[in-house]
Amino acid sequence: MKIGVIGGGAWGTALAQVAARGGREILLWAREDEVVASINADHVNTMFLSAIPLPETIRATGDIGELAGCDALLVVAPAQHVRSVLGAIRIGTMPLVLCAKGIEAGTRLLVGEVARAVQPDAPIAVLSGPTFAHEVAAGQPTAVTLACEDEALGARLAARLAGPAFRTYASSDVVGAEIGGAVKNVLAIACGVVEGAGLGQNAHAALIARGFAEMTRFGLARGARSETLAGLSGLGDLVLTCSSTSSRNFSLGVGLGQGRAAAELMADRRTVAEGAFTAPVLREAAREAGVAMPVSEAVCALLEGANVTEVVGALLARPLTREGV
Ligand SMILES: NC(=O)c1ccc[n+]([C@@H]2O[C@H](COP(=O)([O-])OP(=O)(O)OC[C@H]3O[C@@H](n4cnc5c(N)ncnc54)[C@H](O)[C@@H]3O)[C@@H](O)[C@H]2O)c1
């Protein structure tokens, strides 16, 4: 199975390295000429994943049309750009493995729903889980969910991408895998706020637990399975992203917790903090579905400039309720 990669950011590059294992050739489309040049000439992505040497079997191109000859594509553009990149290539029935984590602004569609709208004949799979790109690229172990409704195709993709330090767990719950990845980015911003505002380790743990409760409520309302939400792509990734400044979302939250403005924190950044784009869309989708998501609502308020002390105070002052609802 010849694999192409759409997106030359940190995760696209790390996944190209995973897929290139065993000397297989990989074709990676990158938007930036500098990325294409540095991968082809120096076998490194200096812009997004510096200091990680890449195999010479990874070739980069700036012409996305070249990927039309692949057997499967890993789609690793940020969620808000998946529609435009998938619209730029003839895909037909080529399987798409979606690796972005987010919800599209305006349409409120999950990335898989966007892919189906743009490329209705392409089978869809989702790869998601606790995966900091720099750790995966350095060969450190992790495990991911590979979700695909066509279980035979899912098993083939899981086997193709698995490696000694990259365990793939098959699932047929595409929506569940997507919702875990999209929602955890918003909750990671909230956990960063706890860190930045110095609210303590108890608050951090309580927020992860209550965040998971709202991820579960939203996921179940959208047809996700609870075991997926409690698995690698949900709880697994939530714990990772809520615990480390290696997370761009957590780091954004730290800045917000220190009282800095979102616009300042997001200005001039090349890398993507998906939670900032997903949060307002998630708020709309949750309100429409009648699902209470107070932590995600609080993140939206902070991104819009609300005062940290007031937002935290309002969260804590909500009427007491029962656990498990
Ligand atoms: N970095 C990680 O550790 C990691 C791990 C798992 C999943 N992800 C997800 O992978 C996706 C890509 O993130 P990343 O970390 O590889 O990116 P990145 O932050 O390293 O780089 C930004 C990427 O966005 C692309 N981009 C910017 N504007 C664009 C446009 N108009 N059209 C198309 N592409 C555009 C850039 O070319 C670049 O590839 C995100 O959804 C992210 O949540 C990232």
Ligand SMILES: O=P(O)(O)OC[C@H](O)CO
């Ligand atoms: O840096 P973040 O917050 O985008 O997180 C990266 C990955 O999603 C972690 O699994």
